[in-house]
Amino acid sequence: MDADQIRAHLDPIRHEFADPRSLVMPALKFAQTEKGHLTREDMAAVAEATGYSPSFVESVASFYDRLYTRPVGNRVVSVCITLSCMLRGSDEVWEALCEHEGVDHHHGGTSADGRITIQEAQCLGYCDRGACIQVDAEETQGPFTPEEAVKLVEELREAPTPAELWR
Amino acid sequence: MAEYAPVDLTVENQVEFELDGRKVTAPAGTMLADACYAHGVEIPIFCYEPRLGPPIGACRMCLVEVEGMRGLQTACSTPVAPDMVVRTTTDAVKEAQDGVLEVLLANHPLDCPVCDKGGECPLQDRTFKFGPGQSRFVEPKRHHPKPLELSDRIALDRERCIACFRCVRFSQEVAQDGELTMQARGALSEITTFSGDAYAGRFSGNVIDLCPVGALTSIPYRFVSRPWDVQNTPSICGLCPVGCNTELTVREGRTKRVTGRPDPNSAVEEGWLCDTGRWAYDASWSDDRITGAIVREATGDRVAGLEDAVDAAAALLRGRTVGILAGTGATVEEAGIAADLAAGALPGAIVARMGIPGGALAGLRALPGAQLGDIDDADVVVVVGGDPAAQQPIVELRLRKARRFGATVTGCGPRPHLIESLGAFTRTVPGALADGVAAVAQAIAGATLPVVLWDEADLAAEPAAAAALADAIAANDAARQIELGADVNGSGLRALGLPTADLVLDAVREGRVDALLLVHAEPLDAPGRTAWAAALQDFAGPVVAIATHPTATTERADLVLPALTMWEQDGTLVSMNGRVQRLRPGARGPEGAAAGWELLVALAHRLGAPPPYRTAAAAFRAVTAGHAAFAGITSDTAGILGVPLAAPAQVDGASAPAPAQGEGLPLVATREVYGGTHARRSASLASTAAEAAARIAPATAEAQWVRDGDRIVLRSPAGDSGLLTVRVEEGWPEGAVFAPLGAPGAPTEGALPPDMAPVLVQVVRVEAG
Numbered sequence: 037m038d039a040d041q042i043r044a045h046l047d048p049i050r051h052e053f054a055d056p057r058s059l060v061m062p063a064l065k066f067a068q069t070e071k072g073h074l075t076r077e078d079m080a081a082v083a084e085a086t087g088y089s090p091s092f093v094e095s096v097a098s099f100y101d102r103l104y105t106r107p108v109g110n111r112v113v114s115v116c117i118t119l120s121c122m123l124r125g126s127d128e129v130w131e132a133l134c135e136h137e138g139v140d141h142h143h144g145g146t147s148a149d150g151r152i153t154i155q156e157a158q159c160l161g162y163c164d165r166g167a168c169i170q171v172d173a174e175e176t177q178g179p180f181t182p183e184e185a186v187k188l189v190e191e192l193r194e195a196p197t198p199a200e201l202w203r
Numbered sequence: 204m205a206e207y208a209p210v211d212l213t214v215e216n217q218v219e220f221e222l223d224g225r226k227v228t229a230p231a232g233t234m235l236a237d238a239c240y241a242h243g244v245e246i247p248i249f250c251y252e253p254r255l256g257p258p259i260g261a262c263r264m265c266l267v268e269v270e271g272m273r274g275l276q277t278a279c280s281t282p283v284a285p286d287m288v289v290r291t292t293t294d295a296v297k298e299a300q301d302g303v304l305e306v307l308l309a310n311h312p313l314d315c316p317v318c319d320k321g322g323e324c325p326l327q328d329r330t331f332k333f334g335p336g337q338s339r340f341v342e343p344k345r346h347h348p349k350p351l352e353l354s355d356r357i358a359l360d361r362e363r364c365i366a367c368f369r370c371v372r373f374s375q376e377v378a379q380d381g382e383l384t385m386q387a388r389g390a391l392s393e394i395t396t397f398s399g400d401a402y403a404g405r406f407s408g409n410v411i412d413l414c415p416v417g418a419l420t421s422i423p424y425r426f427v428s429r430p431w432d433v434q435n436t437p438s439i440c441g442l443c444p445v446g447c448n449t450e451l452t453v454r455e456g457r458t459k460r461v462t463g464r465p466d467p468n469s470a471v472e473e474g475w476l477c478d479t480g481r482w483a484y485d486a487s488w489s490d491d492r493i494t495g496a497i498v499r500e501a502t503g504d505r506v507a508g509l510e511d512a513v514d515a516a517a518a519l520l521r522g523r524t525v526g527i528l529a530g531t532g533a534t535v536e537e538a539g540i541a542a543d544l545a546a547g548a549l550p551g552a553i554v555a556r557m558g559i560p561g562g563a564l565a566g567l568r569a570l571p572g573a574q575l576g577d578i579d580d581a582d583v584v585v586v587v588g589g590d591p592a593a594q595q596p597i598v599e600l601r602l603r604k605a606r607r608f609g610a611t612v613t614g615c616g617p618r619p620h621l622i623e624s625l626g627a628f629t630r631t632v633p634g635a636l637a638d639g640v641a642a643v644a645q646a647i648a649g650a651t652l653p654v655v656l657w658d659e660a661d662l663a664a665e666p667a668a669a670a671a672l673a674d675a676i677a678a679n680d681a682a683r684q685i686e687l688g689a690d691v692n693g694s695g696l697r698a699l700g701l702p703t704a705d706l707v708l709d710a711v712r713e714g715r716v717d718a719l720l721l722v723h724a725e726p727l728d729a730p731g732r733t734a735w736a737a738a739l740q741d742f743a744g745p746v747v748a749i750a751t752h753p754t755a756t757t758e759r760a761d762l763v764l765p766a767l768t769m770w771e772q773d774g775t776l777v778s779m780n781g782r783v784q785r786l787r788p789g790a791r792g793p794e795g796a797a798a799g800w801e802l803l804v805a806l807a808h809r810l811g812a813p814p815p816y817r818t819a820a821a822a823f824r825a826v827t828a829g830h831a832a833f834a835g836i837t838s839d840t841a842g843i844l845g846v847p848l849a850a851p852a853q854v855d856g857a858s859a860p861a862p863a864q865g866e867g868l869p870l871v872a873t874r875e876v877y878g879g880t881h882a883r884r885s886a887s888l889a890s891t892a893a894e895a896a897a898r899i900a901p902a903t904a905e906a907q908w909v910r911d912g913d914r915i916v917l918r919s920p921a922g923d924s925g926l927l928t929v930r931v932e933e934g935w936p937e938g939a940v941f942a943p944l945g946a947p948g949a950p951t952e953g954a955l956p957p958d959m960a961p962v963l964v965q966v967v968r969v970e971a972g
Contacts, residue, residue, distance in 0.1 A: 079397070080397075089381025089382070089384075090397040091397040
């Protein structure tokens with residue numbers, strides 16, 4: 037994605053942000069819609085479009101869990117591992133998903149076919165519906181048993197990829 | 204680093220408050236941490252550094268109890284207030300300090316025995332003084348592959364980092380290169396550049412001085428020494444005319460490191476150094492350093508001992524009429540003793556200085572001067588000509604700071620440079636700087652406290668502009684000026700009253716001298732080298748050179764006496780705006796070399812006229828006596844921080860330059876940021892080497908029939924330049940050629956006249972690119 041595309045996206049919403057630094061966030065979210073993650077070039081383009089240094093833009097991107105600076109799968113499945121969900125069995129959900137997708141049990145990761153990424157999430161605010169799962173940082177659902185979670189992931193694997201995750 | 208801001212307890216408007224049961228005062232607005240330090244109470248700090256801008260309170264180390272305020276307060280960001288009751292030694296404060304240090308040390312590897320910072324580490328010192336005796340942390344610590352090379356010269360040990368943000372704030376706020384940031388969160392936070400690129404700042408080394416732990420260390424100094432094995436010597440940097448105050452770390456007779464002073468000189472560099480000044484010291488032991496006297500004989504070169512060589516020099520010069528040239532980097536002592544030779548040991552000698560005559564600058568130099576520190580208070584800063592970011596690097600940080608404080612930065616000049624991004628700059632046509640001066644005169648007139656920085660070389664070449672600028676500054680009573688000098692000790696040589704080198708050049712041409720003594724002077728590598736080469740071609744007399752590194756000039760000399768570099772010798776330099784500062788010997792220098800002033804004193808002894816001094820300090824007193832500029836200044840009064848000259852350093856009677864000679868395009872001399880004799884010889888700075896390129900704008904290049912990569916010669920009435928590579932680049936003004944001074948082999952200097960008067964050049968293509 038180049039700086040002009042990002043500028044075109046920012047211009048209509050610029051007035052909503054009192055501090056121009058805040059524009060870095062929507063710019064990064066928009067830049068991420070193209071490949072699903074942010075490349076060096078994307079971040080340089082955001083820097084050019086917002087007027088901040090590439091290094092600063094990268095520091096913002098690295099701070100947030102849902103801005104990816106490395107390639108991720110087509111769908112990103114975040115499993116809440118905070119206390120409430122853990123008491124309701126999120127450990128088993130996590131284990132089952134990692135097992136099913138064949139990814140590292142400590143850090144999660146992306147399945148071999150590149151379609152699903154499993155990652156940990158801290159509290160998603162769905163404590164009343166633990167163990168909960170968030171898909172693509174958009175929709176949070178729960179409660180899940182390990183079997184239901186695996187079924188959800190299988191459905192996601194077949195479902196069409198949303199062309200624009202954030203818009 | 205002196206981490207606390209200096210507090211003046213004598214000024215009006217003091218606030219009284221209670222500190223640990225004592226009634227004390229501090230000026231209103233002083234931060235508690237500084238005020239406490241001024242009253243002998245050390246509040247431990249890590250992130251606080253007043254030079255980096257407003258405090259951020261990131262490390263929580265400075266917590267103190269303030270009566271009436273809920274919870275503990277950070278002393279670094281709490282200003283003193285009337286009748287405040289502050290307690291720094293209560294149990295609550297002690298517990299907080301223990302707690303904060305325990306957290307900071309949770310992931311810190313405690314590898315002090317192998318850490319370069321060990322022994323001079325604020326974290327180590329403050330843990331001993333304020334920390335808990337033991338850690339309760341038993342879990343495994345954070346580990347990273349180490350070290351990470353942040354650049355060729357800076358190593359980053361990430362696990363040692365305590366996330367104080369000092370380096371990030373330096374990069375973002377002070378140098379404003381935008382390179383360093385903190386990435387990720389929490390325990391995974393780390394200092395890094397964009398995508399892990401090399402840190403490319405021109406002031407990057409300052410983060411090493413700033414780091415309060417051993418996370419950022421100097422690669423050339425890595426594992427070289429421990430703080431208790433070294434001597435630290437306060438000295439100054441002699442690479443450019445700014446004269447930044449430095450501290451030399453010396454071990455086993457060699458300068459192993461150059462850092463900013465622990466107590467910065469706020470009038471000059473404020474503790475910051477440019478990367479050239481910080482790392483060029485290894486040039487003093489470069490492979491080609493002249494370590495023994497070279498005697499040229501019919502049978503070939505012979506390396507001689509010092510005693511023999513000085514005897515030989517005396518034999519060569521005895522009874523002759525000698526032309527003596529003091530180079531632009533010669534110290535006041537060297538130039539002064541050389542001038543004294545004419546009065547005793549070498550009667551009839553003609554003594555002159557290299558550098559710009561500056562006949563047109565008398566008016567400007569007589570105006571009220573300022574120190575670099577005064578830029579902080581200015582509301583308008585005007586830069587006329589020059590390229591301070593490349594020639595006087597630390598000025599850039601001063602201007603950035605002034606802009607942070609709300610000053611307007613403006614200016615004019617014929618060449619694009621990095622400081623132009625700080626404000627509105629007028630690009631002038633080469634030779635028409637007066638137009639730009641007219642544009643900035645308004646800014647000077649309308650300001651309440653303007654500081655004008657003007658470039659010596661550019662204004663010396665254009666008397667009309669210099670006169671107009673002098674009028675503009677004189678019209679505003681509050682206006683002060685700072686000369687952006689071209690030469691390291693140009694002011695010092697002028698203050699000694701030395702005339703310009705054309706005196707000696709003419710004498711050589713006319714056969715009025717029959718020997719030459721060159722004191723760090725390099726006429727065959729300086730502007731006008733073509734004229735000098737022609738004059739020396741038929742010169743039959745002996746040439747004796749005092750030098751540290753081989754140049755075209757030492758190649759021509761019949762006898763080369765090896766001298767000491769600025770990291771090794773005692774002496775005095777006068778900065779561009781007339782600040783007298785002392786070089787102190789850190790390293791010993793090679794076995795076969797001696798300080799230039801000692802060589803000259805020995806020569807005077809051999810010639811039968813021993814001078815009445817034996818030390819550099821006594822020599823300074825003797826050679827400056829009778830010069831109004833040095834009235835009342837001795838090595839003692841100059842002290843650690845230096846003093847301004849008593850009167851402007853100028854020589855009356857120097858001729859004004861001729862109008863531009865020749866036909867073709869105007870030649871505009873530029874400087875490379877890392878250019879210069881020493882920077883080019885430094886192994887640490889090798890990766891910064893720039894090619895000797897002539898920069899030409901696209902349309903001009905087309906009109907001149909040259910393309911990018913062509914090899915050209917610039918031909919002017921003063922002579923031909925050396926081979927230069929053409930770089931056709933957007934952004935350079937059309938209708939001129941921009942070529943660098945100080946490149947290896949001095950190519951551009953060949954096309955310039957000795958007095959640096961403006962020239963027009965023809966572009967002659969030698970090889971297609």
